[in-house]
């Protein structure tokens with residue numbers, strides 16, 4: 001991570017979600033990526049202890065397994081802007097087109113559209129810090145499922161190869177979930193050892209069609225709430 005940026009990786013255990021805080025040491029302004037409703041108080045407390053003012057709450061996509069904390073964070077940080085990729089129909093203050101550059105103090109993130117797990121997934125790339133926040137597009141030794149929310153395994157294969165594996169080999173990978181206690185990886189590691197994405201496109205599609213995963217237990221509540229920025233729909 002860049003010396004100019006304060007970085008924290010935080011875990012929410014009910015949905016095994018990673019939330020990330022990036023704080024500009026100079027301006028004290030911060031970005032949070034993929035906050036969860038259940039851990040908003042923890043995150044807000046930490047941000048304040050670190051002397052940071054949260055200005056942007058970003059999601060990598062509309063989550064199906066938990067409710068986003070973006071809306072609840074507004075109560076702690078006045079003027080907070082929420083952000084999401086522009087392919088999403090969900091409510092959001094900002095919608096980012098492919099290759100859009102987010103700047104908050106000395107924090108610079110490039111938005112790369114990486115659809116496939118959902119049609120609206122994005123990866124936030126920190127070129128200065130050599131890191132990519134891949135959401136559910138690329139997990140450590142895995143990837144997001146493609147069986148709902150307009151998921152498509154062929155699209156995901158292309159997204160990962162063209163938009164993530166094309167980054168420098170030493171870039172770190174920070175996913176939105178891990179179910180085995182792993183915290184980060186690298187482009188080099190995933191290109192070598194990811195059991196799904198080292199395969200051909202045909203083999204990958206076959207793997208994804210046969211995952212046999214149960215639907216996330218919160219999907220029926222999470223999707224309508226998250227389409228409404230984490231607020232219960234009327």
Ligand SMILES: N[C@@H](CCC(=O)N[C@@H](CSS)C(=O)NCC(=O)O)C(=O)O
Nearest residue numbers: 064065136142143144145213215216217
């Ligand atoms: N058991 C969990 C859901 C687990 C799950 O389906 N995870 C998703 C990401 S959250 S939609 C996924 O893509 N997993 C890929 C994999 O290979 O595990 C729950 O009930 O919430």
